[in-house]
Amino acid sequence: MRSAFRRAVSGVRWYVRELTDESAYERYVAHVRKEHPEAAVPDRRAFERMRTERQENDPRQGFRCC
Template sequence: MNGRAAAALEAVLRGLGTVRWYLREVTGETAYDRHCEHHRRSHPDLPPPTRREFQRMRSRRLEEEPLSRCC
């Protein structure tokens, strides 16, 4: 592989990485990762919740405390 092809491949891979990051942020996929990181720092003696448990907690919280209100 010559230098130009390697540079083009690197640019494509970097672009795909950016798209992946963006999609994970938009869909909320990173919320679980951030929660686990916070949980490990705050409660090192307890295991973090599973992804399913986290999604249930998150859904329940959003239902009880909506982020936006019309009035």
């Protein structure tokens, strides 16, 4: 019973992290380490800054007032 509960909690945690894109940094780090092992991996703050700038500069995102 306890293991089923843990699996359910783990599944909900995974779903929420994917829904909120909290796991984007971990996916990015895994990608960089696999595809570009010689490249330096930015810290989370630099990654979030790059991601935000890319989203704000993307013309497909439309108008953002704030």
